[in-house]
Amino acid sequence: MKLSKLITLLFFVFSSFFAKAQKSYFLVDSINIETLSELDKTILDSILPLVKKAQHDTDKIKLVYYLTENTYGINVWPKYNQLMYNIAVRNIITKPKETFFYKYKGQALNNFGYYQNEIGKPEEALKYYISALEIAEKYKFNYLLLNCYNNIGVAYKKIGDFSQALKYYQLALKLGKETKNKKSYAVSLAHIAAIYWLKTDTLNAKTYYENSLELKHEIKDLEGIAKVNQELAELYYRIKNFDAAYKLITKAFEINKVIGFERGIAENYWLLGRVLEKRELNDSALYYFDLALKLNLKINNKAGEADVYNSLGSYYAKVDKDDLAADYVKKALDIYIAEKIQDHISFTATKLAEYNQKNGKYKEALYYFNIAKENDNKLKNQEFDNLLARQNLQSEFEQKEFLLQLEEEKKLAIAEEKESRKNVILFIVFGAFVVLFLMLLYLYKKFKFIKKQKRIIDDQQEELQKKNRDLDFKNKMVADSIQYAKHIVTAIMPNKKNIATSFSDYFIFFKPKDIVSGDFYWTHKTETGESIVIAADCTGHGVPGAMLSIICSSIIEKIVVFDKIIEPSLILKKFYMELSSKIHADPDHKSNDGVEMSVASYNSASNVLKCAASYHKMYYIFDNRVNEYLGDRIQVRKGLDISDKTFSEFVITPQKGATFYMFTDGFVDQKGGLSNKKYFYTPFKEFLVKIYQEPAAKQQKMLNDEIVEWYKNVGQYDDILVVGLKF
Amino acid sequence: MENYIVEATVFEPRVELNFRDNKLLFSGESRPENVHTFYGPIFTKIDEYENYLKANPTSTVECVFKFEYFNSASSKSILDIIERLAKIKENIPTVNLKIEWYYDAMDDDMKEAGLEFEEITEMKFDFCEVI
Numbered sequence: 001m002k003l004s005k006l007i008t009l010l011f012f013v014f015s016s017f018f019a020k021a022q023k024s025y026f027l028v029d030s031i032n033i034e035t036l037s038e039l040d041k042t043i044l045d046s047i048l049p050l051v052k053k054a055q056h057d058t059d060k061i062k063l064v065y066y067l068t069e070n071t072y073g074i075n076v077w078p079k080y081n082q083l084m085y086n087i088a089v090r091n092i093i094t095k096p097k098e099t100f101f102y103k104y105k106g107q108a109l110n111n112f113g114y115y116q117n118e119i120g121k122p123e124e125a126l127k128y129y130i131s132a133l134e135i136a137e138k139y140k141f142n143y144l145l146l147n148c149y150n151n152i153g154v155a156y157k158k159i160g161d162f163s164q165a166l167k168y169y170q171l172a173l174k175l176g177k178e179t180k181n182k183k184s185y186a187v188s189l190a191h192i193a194a195i196y197w198l199k200t201d202t203l204n205a206k207t208y209y210e211n212s213l214e215l216k217h218e219i220k221d222l223e224g225i226a227k228v229n230q231e232l233a234e235l236y237y238r239i240k241n242f243d244a245a246y247k248l249i250t251k252a253f254e255i256n257k258v259i260g261f262e263r264g265i266a267e268n269y270w271l272l273g274r275v276l277e278k279r280e281l282n283d284s285a286l287y288y289f290d291l292a293l294k295l296n297l298k299i300n301n302k303a304g305e306a307d308v309y310n311s312l313g314s315y316y317a318k319v320d321k322d323d324l325a326a327d328y329v330k331k332a333l334d335i336y337i338a339e340k341i342q343d344h345i346s347f348t349a350t351k352l353a354e355y356n357q358k359n360g361k362y363k364e365a366l367y368y369f370n371i372a373k374e375n376d377n378k379l380k381n382q383e384f385d386n387l388l389a390r391q392n393l394q395s396e397f398e399q400k401e402f403l404l405q406l407e408e409e410k411k412l413a414i415a416e417e418k419e420s421r422k423n424v425i426l427f428i429v430f431g432a433f434v435v436l437f438l439m440l441l442y443l444y445k446k447f448k449f450i451k452k453q454k455r456i457i458d459d460q461q462e463e464l465q466k467k468n469r470d471l472d473f474k475n476k477m478v479a480d481s482i483q484y485a486k487h488i489v490t491a492i493m494p495n496k497k498n499i500a501t502s503f504s505d506y507f508i509f510f511k512p513k514d515i516v517s518g519d520f521y522w523t524h525k526t527e528t529g530e531s532i533v534i535a536a537d538c539t540g541h542g543v544p545g546a547m548l549s550i551i552c553s554s555i556i557e558k559i560v561v562f563d564k565i566i567e568p569s570l571i572l573k574k575f576y577m578e579l580s581s582k583i584h585a586d587p588d589h590k591s592n593d594g595v596e597m598s599v600a601s602y603n604s605a606s607n608v609l610k611c612a613a614s615y616h617k618m619y620y621i622f623d624n625r626v627n628e629y630l631g632d633r634i635q636v637r638k639g640l641d642i643s644d645k646t647f648s649e650f651v652i653t654p655q656k657g658a659t660f661y662m663f664t665d666g667f668v669d670q671k672g673g674l675s676n677k678k679y680f681y682t683p684f685k686e687f688l689v690k691i692y693q694e695p696a697a698k699q700q701k702m703l704n705d706e707i708v709e710w711y712k713n714v715g716q717y718d719d720i721l722v723v724g725l726k727f
Numbered sequence: 728m729e730n731y732i733v734e735a736t737v738f739e740p741r742v743e744l745n746f747r748d749n750k751l752l753f754s755g756e757s758r759p760e761n762v763h764t765f766y767g768p769i770f771t772k773i774d775e776y777e778n779y780l781k782a783n784p785t786s787t788v789e790c791v792f793k794f795e796y797f798n799s800a801s802s803k804s805i806l807d808i809i810e811r812l813a814k815i816k817e818n819i820p821t822v823n824l825k826i827e828w829y830y831d832a833m834d835d836d837m838k839e840a841g842l843e844f845e846e847i848t849e850m851k852f853d854f855c856e857v858i
Contacts, residue, residue, distance in 0.1 A: 539800040596799065633843055665836065671756070671796055678796060680833045717758060718798055 027051060028079040037260025040071040061087045061104050068111060072223075072261045074118065074299060081111040093411045099139050106135035106144045113151055118263075120303060120339050122158040129155060146172050146184035153191050157198070160343055160379065166195050183224065186215035190228045197231070202239055209235065226255035226264050233271055242275050249275065266295040266304050274311055285315065303344075306335035310348060317355060326355045333368075345375040482515045482543060489516055489546055492553060499523045502531035502604045504656075505726035507696035509703050511666070512719045518545020519664045519719035522556050529605055530566045533723060535616070536597035537664035541719045548583075552595050555579060568599035568612035569649035576614070576636040577643065594636055598662040602654075602725070609652040609660060609725075618650075619685060621692040622658035626685050654727035659692040659699075666720035667703070672711040679710055692724075699724055728779045731772045739765055740794065746776055749785050753808075754793035757801035766804035773811045780815060786823055788815070793829040793857075794837060806844055813848045828852045 027048065036044070047067050054060040064087065067080040085108035091101040113128030129152045136144035149172035156165035169191045176185035193208030209232045216224040233248035249272050256264035269292035277285035289312055296304035313329035316322070329352045336344045353368035496508055508521050518541040522534040534556060538548035555578045559565050565574055579595060596615035602608070611618055613631025620627040629650045634642060654660065668684050671677060687706060691699045703722055711717070728746040735741035740755040759765040780788070790812055797805060809826070816824040828845075830837035838854065845852040 537799060539798075539803065541798075594799070594803065633839075635847060665799070669796060669798075669836065677831065678834060678836075680831075681835055682833065717796070 026079075028083055031076060031079065035073065035075060037073060037262070039258065039260040040073050040076050043067065043070050044076075057087050057091050058100060061091075061101065065104060065107060068107075072259055074115075074263070078111070078115045081108050081115070084108045085112070089408075093408065093415055096408075096412050102135055102139050103141050103144065106132045106139075106141060107147075109135070110144060110147050110151060113155070117151065117155050117158060120158075120341070122155040125155045126152065126159075142175065142179045143181065143184075146175055146179070146181055146188075149175065150184065150187050150191060153188075157191070157195065162195055162198060166192065169195065182215050182219045183221050186212045186219065186221065186224055186228075188212075189215065190224070190231065193228075194231060197235055197238075202235060205235055206232070222255050222259055223261060223264075226252040226259070226261065229255070230264060230267055230271065233275075237271060237275055237278075240278070242278050245271070245275050262295055262299050263301055263304065266292050266299065266301060269295060270304065270308050270311065273308075277311070277315055282315070282319070286312075289315070302335050302339045303341055306332040306339070306341070306344070309335070310344075310351075313351065313355075317351075322355055322359050326352060326359070329355060333371075337371075342375060342379060346372045346379070349375065479515070485543070485546065486516050489520075489550060492550060493520065494523055494557075496521065496523045498525045499531040499533060501525075502529075502602055503725050503727065505696040507700040507722075507724045509700045509720070509722040509724070511704065511707070511716070511721070512541070513666075513716050514542040516543055516546035517541060517719040518549055519666060519721040520549040520553060521721060521723060522553050524560050526560075526564070526566055528566070529603055531602045531604070532560055532566060532571070533600045533602070533662065533725065534571075534597055535662040535664060535721050535723045536595055537616075537666070537719070537721070538595045545719065548595070551582065552579065552597075555582070566601055567649065568601050568610050569647040571599050572597070572612050572614055572647040573642065573645065576634070580636060580640075580642070596631075596664070598631060600660065600662060600725070607653055607727075609654050610649055611652070611660075611662075612647045612649045613662075614647065616662070616664070617681065619661040619688060620652055620654070620658060621661070621688055622655045624689055626689060627652070628685075656727060657693065658727050659688075660725045660727070661688055661692075661722065662725075663722040664719065666718040667707055667722055670707055670711050670717050670720070672714050676714060679707070696724055696726055728776065728783075731769070733769075740797075742769060744769070744772055744776070746772075746779060749788045751788070751790045751812075752793070753791070753805070754795075756795055757797035757805070759801070762800045762804050766801075766807070770807060770811065773808065773815075777811075777815045777818065780819055780822060784819070784821055786821070788812075788822055788824045789827070790825065791827045791829070792841070795831065797840075802840060805840075806847065809844050809848045809850065813850050816850070824850075826850055826852050827855055829855045829857050832856050832858045 025048065026044070033041075044067065047063055051060055051063045051067075054063060061084055064080050064084045068077050068084055071077045071080065084104055088101040088105035088108060091098070092105060095101070109128050109132035113125040113132065115125075116122070116128060117125035129148050132144060133148040133152065135141070136148055149168045153165040153168035153172065156162070156168065169188050172184060173188040173192065176182075176188055189208045189212035193205045193212060195205075196202070196208060197205035209228055213225065213228045213232065216228060229248045229252035233245040233252065236242070236245035236248060249268050253265065253268040253272070256262075256268060269288045273285045273288035273292060276282075276288060289308055293305060293308045293312075296302075296308060309328045309332035313325045313327075313332060316325035316328060329348060333345065333348045333352055335341075336348055349368045349372035353365040353372065356362070356368060357365035499506065502525065510517075510519070510521060512519065518538040520536050520538070522532075522536070524532045526532065536549070536552060538545050538552060552575070555575055556571070559571055559574045559578065563574070565571055575595075575597070596613075598611065598613040598616040598618050600609060600611040600618070602610075609620075611629060613629065614636070615633055616631040618629040618631070620629070632645075632647050634645050634647065636642060652660070668679050668681050670679050672679070687703075691702050694702065700722075707720060730746055731742070731744040733739065733742040735755045738756070739759050740753050740757045743750075743752040745751065757765075792805070794805075812824060812826065816822060828838075828841035830841060838856075841852055841854060844850075
């Protein structure tokens with residue numbers, strides 16, 4: 001349900017609760033049901049429920065217009081006309097582009113004018129008519145235009161500007177003919193007739209009236225018929241055809257009674273009274289005068305009231321009741337003056353003056369003559385005044401209309417601005433909602449995405465943790481098994497202390513890269529007193545190195561302990577031959593596994609040190625000088641027979657305080673230092689020269705500190721083994 | 728024949744077998760955890776290269792060794808490479824195979840290793856000292 005409908009409904013609901021029951025029925029204020037004519041009542045009863053039922057103003061205004069046009073009570077139709085005007089204007093403000101309501105606005109303005117004219121204010125009436133005329137011309141409402149022309153004519157006629165009146169009537173007549181509007185055409189004819197009549201051209205007047213009447217009969221315009229009949233009756237009365245006048249009055253009266261047109265009825269009574277008077281039916285005449293007077297008083301028709309007084313005055317003058325006559329005529333004159341019905345003032349004042357003169361009241365007679373004269377002068381000036389007034393009127397109307405237009409435009413602009421502001425607000429609110437919605441959508445998507453990501457990450461993390469746990473577990477397993485392997489290796493390796501008694505001091509700086517090592521040392525003291533010391537480097541390190549080192553140490557064990565070979569060069573040769581037969585026997589074995597080693601044999605009793613090496617260097621340092629012994633570079637590889645090769649053996653007689661060093665390449669090849677290079681042999685030699693006199697344990701510590709400092713950034717590359725024998 | 732490139736790591740040398748330009752390069756440190764998995768594919772490539780050279784005769788093949796460090800296990804593999812190169816020279820007499828051996832001026836071992844490989848494989852090395 002639309003808001004406007006709801007509001008309308010609520011409006012009706014509330015108004016039915018709080019407004020007077022009367023108003024809720026009539027829709028307008030202060031209609032006195034007792035003063036309603038039967039016809040008006042019937043029309044209101046049938047139309048008002050429809051008005052109330054009408055949902056749209058377009059329907060409502062049509063019905064109200066019908067009421068305006070078809071009710072006659074002076075207290076009735078102007079009220080519905082006001083209602084029609086209100087409906088039209090409020091719709092024009094909201095829907096300025098629809099011409100529909102302009103028609104009713106124009107009609108209402110026209111009716112306002114009609115009312116003003118009816119209550120004797122033709123100047124006021126003209127203002128409204130001209131406003132209506134402008135609307136009619138602008139929107140080409142021919143029907144309204146016709147009404148306006150006719151009504152303007154009537155107003156000018158009332159003011160006394162007959163030429164202007166005739167001009168407008170003729171405009172109406174022309175347009176009525178063009179647009180084939182018989183009713184209007186008939187009205188125009190009647191009006192023109194009235195002008196001719198006022199100009200005492202009774203022949204023309206009669207012709208126009210009769211044409212008009214014929215047309216009105218044709219279109220069954222009851223009100224029009226009654227009016228023309230009345231006016232024609234007036235004309236016949238004037239030309240003293242009282243029978244014709246009487247017939248016409250009767251016709252008009254019957255119609256006026258049916259349509260409840262009281263002013264018309266009052267006029268009928270009055271004319272009837274005058275016709276009866278002329279026929280010397282005085283009592284009947286007075287009876288109708290009385291009815292006319294009462295009705296005019298009832299409907300507050302001052303002009304009509306005065307007219308009746310005038311007629312009564314004439315009657316009493318005729319029957320020589322001059323005082324009474326003067327009283328009535330004076331009453332009439334007072335009203336004419338008060339109501340400014342100027343065309344009646346002169347002859348009424350003249351009549352009163354004559355009555356007074358007749359009764360010897362000259363002073364009064366003079367007074368009234370003067371009034372008549374003044375009024376005549378006034379009327380003469382009026383032609384000129386009218387001209388000016390018309391001009392003023394026109395500009396005033398234009399101004400008023402312009403102001404009205406401005407006001408309307410302002411209202412429209414406000415309404416439009418309200419509308420556009422409403423639209424802007426709506427747009428903003430809508431926009432805000434859209435943005436909010438999009439943001440929420442985005443956040444929701446983001447949230448879902450993050451949630452999904454989090455789940456994935458959690459899953460990954462969990463998997464990673466599981467893998468880490470597995471890895472830790474496996475690592476521990478491996479480490480444990482390697483640790484255990486180390487025990488075995490250590491157990492297999494001979495106790496290095498067995499050589500302790502042979503040297504004044506010694507150290508074995510053994511620093512495997514991993515738990516187990518490819519480097520290994522081997523010591524043995526023979527029954528003949530030789531201390532055998534071997535420093536060896538099997539290819540690789542860690543577990544593979546360690547496995548090879550176990551094999552190697554078992555071979556050495558066999559050679560030295562069981563075969564009792566104690567010469568270093570022989571030990572080497574025998575060792576490589578045994579190794580070759582063991583690990584190179586398998587033709588599918590593709591490895592280049594090999595061993596580099598140094599062998600030393602020292603007899604402390606004879607103080608003879610013999611040494612031999614394969615790929616190794618050995619240093620004997622004494623008196624700060626280094627004796628370098630280079631091992632043989634004899635390839636021990638698959639398919640190479642070394643049985644005819646001989647390893648060089650060096651014999652040294654060690655001096656007291658000297659130190660003999662055997663070492664693998666782990667120390668010298670260790671990368672590190674500032675330039676990340678190998679340690680190299682020369683610096684190693686120089687370092688040994690610096691420390692060779694130190695006690696063995698200290699030397700070992702210094703070597704350890706030196707190499708750890710060297711490789712601190714890159715880590716240990718290989719197993720490190722340095723053996724120092726002090727003499 | 729597709730080139731074979733292996734980027735250097737902490738434990739592995741850079742290997743650039745540019746077969747199309749007939750240039751082979753080994754540089755850096757070699758102490759892989761498992762020499763066989765590292766050098767195995769290289770052996771295969773060089774064997775293929777020999778067949779390639781037979782089909783696509785060329786005059787000069789340049790082999791550059793610029794090791795800063797290699798462990799004893801790697802040294803056997805390096806020797807293996809040089810032996811394969813020697814075999815190429817022996818099998819394809821038209822090929823002029825040049826071996827350049829770079830070593831640090833301080834690194835006697837590296838130079839000696841080169842000398843030893845030269846001796847074993849009976850190849851002529853160009854020794855280049857890096858200061």
